[in-house]
Amino acid sequence: MCGIVGIYLKNEDLNPELGGFLAAMLVEMSDRGPDSAGIALYRDPVPDSSCKLTLHAAGDYDWEKLRKEMAAYLKSDVKLDVHASHAVLIASADVAYVEDWLRTQHPKLRVMSAGSAIEIYKEKGPPREFVRQFRLHELNGSHALGHTRMATESAVTTEHSHPFSTGMDLCLVHNGSLSNHNRLRQVLRDEGVDIRTDNDSEVAAGYLMWRLREGDSLEDALNRALKDLDGFYTFAVGTKEGFAVLRDPIACKPAVMAETDEWVAMSSEFRAIAQLPGAANATIWEPAPATVYTWGH
Amino acid sequence: MAAFDLNTDSVRTLNQHLHDAPSGTLSVTNPGGRHCIACGIDASVAVSIDGHVGYYCAGMNKQAQVTIAGNAGPGVAENIMSGSVRVKGNASQYAGASGQGGALIIEGDASARCGISMKGVDIVVAGSVGHMSAFLAQKGRLVICGDAGDFLGDSIYEATIYVRGNVGELGADCIEKEMTADHIQGLKQLLASTGVDANVDEFRRFGSARKLYNFNIDHADDY
Numbered sequence: 001m002c003g004i005v006g007i008y009l010k011n012e013d014l015n016p017e018l019g020g021f022l023a024a025m026l027v028e029m030s031d032r033g034p035d036s037a038g039i040a041l042y043r044d045p046v047p048d049s050s051c052k053l054t055l056h057a058a059g060d061y062d063w064e065k066l067r068k069e070m071a072a073y074l075k076s077d078v079k080l081d082v083h084a085s086h087a088v089l090i091a092s093a094d095v096a097y098v099e100d101w102l103r104t105q106h107p108k109l110r111v112m113s114a115g116s117a118i119e120i121y122k123e124k125g126p127p128r129e130f131v132r133q134f135r136l137h138e139l140n141g142s143h144a145l146g147h148t149r150m151a152t153e154s155a156v157t158t159e160h161s162h163p164f165s166t167g168m169d170l171c172l173v174h175n176g177s178l179s180n181h182n183r184l185r186q187v188l189r190d191e192g193v194d195i196r197t198d199n200d201s202e203v204a205a206g207y208l209m210w211r212l213r214e215g216d217s218l219e220d221a222l223n224r225a226l227k228d229l230d231g232f233y234t235f236a237v238g239t240k241e242g243f244a245v246l247r248d249p250i251a252c253k254p255a256v257m258a259e260t261d262e263w264v265a266m267s268s269e270f271r272a273i274a275q276l277p278g279a280a281n282a283t284i285w286e287p288a289p290a291t292v293y294t295w296g297h
Numbered sequence: 298m299a300a301f302d303l304n305t306d307s308v309r310t311l312n313q314h315l316h317d318a319p320s321g322t323l324s325v326t327n328p329g330g331r332h333c334i335a336c337g338i339d340a341s342v343a344v345s346i347d348g349h350v351g352y353y354c355a356g357m358n359k360q361a362q363v364t365i366a367g368n369a370g371p372g373v374a375e376n377i378m379s380g381s382v383r384v385k386g387n388a389s390q391y392a393g394a395s396g397q398g399g400a401l402i403i404e405g406d407a408s409a410r411c412g413i414s415m416k417g418v419d420i421v422v423a424g425s426v427g428h429m430s431a432f433l434a435q436k437g438r439l440v441i442c443g444d445a446g447d448f449l450g451d452s453i454y455e456a457t458i459y460v461r462g463n464v465g466e467l468g469a470d471c472i473e474k475e476m477t478a479d480h481i482q483g484l485k486q487l488l489a490s491t492g493v494d495a496n497v498d499e500f501r502r503f504g505s506a507r508k509l510y511n512f513n514i515d516h517a518d519d520y
Contacts, residue, residue, distance in 0.1 A: 251409055251427075254371060254389065270349050270370060271330030280348060284368055286389055286408050289428065 002162075002175040003029025003148040004255070006236045006243050006266040007276070008295045012142070014262060015043070019139030023131040024275035025267060026146045030127045032175075032268055033148025036161040037130035038122025040171040040238045043141035045117040051095035054112040054120045055087050055102070056158060063087050066106060073101060084133040085158070086112065086121050095168070110159065115169030117240050122147075122161040143295075145238045147173040153181075154199045164205035167212050169240035174201040175268055176233035176253045184228070204229060208237065222246045222292045236266060242296030251289035258282040264295050299323045308334055315342065315361075330370065335363050338380075355382040358399065374401040377418050381491075390427065393420045396437065402491045409446070412439040415456055421491045431458050432468065440487060442495045450503050454510065455517075458503040459484055461495060470509035474502045 005025040009015060018041065026037055046052050057063075067080040070091060079090040091098050095114050102109055113120035121134050127148050131137075147162035154160050163171040178184075181200040184207065188195055193206040207229065211221035218239060225235075226249065234253040237244040245266050247255055257266045258273045260282045265273045273279050287293050299319065301311045304327040311325060315338045322343040328334055332351040335344050338361040346354070349367035356375040365373070368386035377396040384392075387405035394410070396418025403411075406424035410432060417436045425443030432448070434456035444462035451468025457480070458471075467473075485497045 252390070256370075256389070269330060269351060270368070271332075271351050274329040274349070284349065284387075286387070289409070 001032045001150040001152075003032035003268045003272070004173050004175045004234060004236050004266070005029060005146040005268075005272050006144070006173075006238075006245070008143040008242050008264045009141075009262070010264065011262045015142055016140045018043075018141040018144055019136040021263075021276055022139075022144050022146050023136040025265075025272040026127045026136075026148060027131060028272040028275055029146075029148040029268060033150045034126050035151045035156045036122065036124040036149045036158070037127040037147065038120065038149075038161045038163055038173075039134075039136070039144055039146045040113065040118055040120045040163040040173075041139060041141040041144035042117040042169070042238065042240060043119070043139075045240070046090055048116075050090060050092045050116070051098055051114065052116055052119070053089045053091075053095070053098065053102075053114045054118075055089060056085055056110045056112050056122075057087075058085075058108065058158075061087075061109070066109075069105065070098075070101065073105075074098075083121055083135070085123060086134075088119050111165070113165045113169075113171065115240065117142075118165075118169045118171060118238065120163055120165060120171060122163065123158050124156050124161060143238070143242055145171065145173050145236050145243060147175075153177055153201075154197065157197075159197050160199045160202075162201060163238065164202050166205045166208040166237070169238075170208070170212070170218075171238040172201065172205040172208060173236045173238075174204055174233055175255075176231060176248070178204060178229055178231035178233065180230040200231070204233070204235065218244060219292050219294065226290055234268065239296065242294065244292060244294040245287055246292050247287055247289050249290040255287050256284065257287055257293070258284045301325050303327045303329060303331060303334070308332070312336055315340070315344070328367070332370070335361070338363070341380075349386070358382055368405070369403075374399075374418075377401060387424070393418050396420070400491055402493065404493075406443065412437075412456075415439065419487055419491075421487065421493050423493050423495075425462065428465070429468070431456055431471075434458070438483075438487065440484065440493075440500075442493065450505070452509055453503075453505045455505065459500040460503065461499045461501075464501075464503070467503070470506045471503055472506045474504045476500065476502050 071078040076092045081088045162173045178200040181203040188206045234255045235246045260278045319342045325346040328348040330351040336356040339359040343362045345364045351370040353372040355363040359378045361380045364383045369384045369388045371389045374382040377399045379399040381400040383402045388407040391410040392407045393401040397416045400419045403422045407426045409427035411426040411430040414433045415437045421440040428446035431450045435454040441460045447465035448468040450471030
């Protein structure tokens with residue numbers, strides 16, 4: 001099992017409520033995924049000359065030391081906000097330049113997301129604890145995805161948790177299991193895609209990263225995934241502008257979508273959407289199998 | 298009339314009440330997509346649910362008349378034995394799965410695998426159904442007033458399927474069959490008794506070619 005939730009706010013006035021909406025949806029999906037929880041949210045895009053990264057440390061970390069070192073190296077101001085085991089870093093520099101520096105100077109850190117608006121937080125443990133640790137109710141944003149994991153394919157660790165970054169401002173959450181991920185992982189590694197765990201969903205994320213790098217549009221990449229990925233899945237893909245949803249052709253993994261004048265939401269089950277204001281009068285439908293759905297600004 | 302508000306009453310409290318020999322009518326508000334609402338009833342009671350329900354609503358229903366004024370999640374009226382379940386909105390996958398008797402009426406659309414392995418239930422869908430509906434269906438009638446998705450009636454046994462709209466690719470061993478006067482009469486009665494308005498002359502009938510399983514027509518009454 002696993003639970004997926006997604007919300008996209010059509011009414012910007014609701015942006016301060018995003019974290020609270022997401023928290024309610026995630027907690028409602030606890031039964032589907034008690035092992036770990038995670039979110040990707042999009043807010044406050046930085047200018048083109050800057051980049052935003054979410055970093056994860058496996059234990060206590062001297063974030064202030066990192067901030068000062070990086071500011072000295074870049075000779076410019078570096079902003080760093082700590083959220084539990086994660087920190088969001090904003091620097092006026094090219095993202096590859098920053099990542100190279102992090103890899104050599106702080107090799108124990110893991111980059112969870114990179115881009116201009118995306119922030120990814122994920123941690124093992126029950127969703128309710130995640131919501132508390134990361135103070136979800138205080139987070140704003142324009143749209144977000146969330147995931148609650150019931151591990152079936154691989155270990156319960158933060159690294160095995162969702163969402164997975166799939167490139168600049170992109171991420172993936174997955175409900176299901178892939179059956180050809182071992183072979184595909186090898187193919188992707190041969191293509192130079194950095195895959196770190198034995199998790200099947202990370203392979204799906206790596207696959208999208210590869211296709212987008214090769215020049216596919218997101219829609220093309222997802223349509224190609226229908227041919228290349230074997231298994232059961234409902235995917236939700238976060239983009240800077242919105243999100244996309246895809247179910248495999250058999251579609252035994254559940255998904256439901258809803259829309260009002262204020263928001264668009266998707267979830268594994270309606271009861272997560274029922275937490276949102278106005279859900280009772282929303283237009284509700286089930287996404288068709290093997291069909292790409294997208295929302296965006 | 299007994300009333301349960303699922304924002305304050307638990308589903309377990311509701312279901313226990315329904316199992317303790319209820320009678321008359323009962324209303325349920327704020328279902329909020331919760332699972333297993335009104336499951337396992339064996340009593341002549343009318344239950345009306347105001348809102349959307351989650352998985353397995355009205356599962357194993359016997360005798361009761363359950364009405365859902367909203368959408369239903371996966372497995373509505375799963376293994377229904379008798380009575381009726383009416384969904385005023387849409388139903389998710391495997392609606393009426395394994396149903397042995399009674400009637401399931403879906404006023405909107407049903408998604409994939411509607412009536413999978415049905416064993417005697419009558420399912421009437423006013424809208425369309427998704428792929429693999431009536432998969433392994435053994436007995437009973439599936440009436441689809443709209444369109445049917447691909448692989449309709451795959452590996453079907455002795456159930457009967459009526460479709461008014463378009464049919465995708467038929468499943469293995471499922472073929473179109475003649476609408477006899479008996480079929481027309483039976484369908485007319487079923488549509489009338491379930492309150493679904495559709496012209497019986499526009500339906501086509503589908504069933505088993507009986508090539509896929511070890512079927513002996515001389516023993517048809519034993520099946």
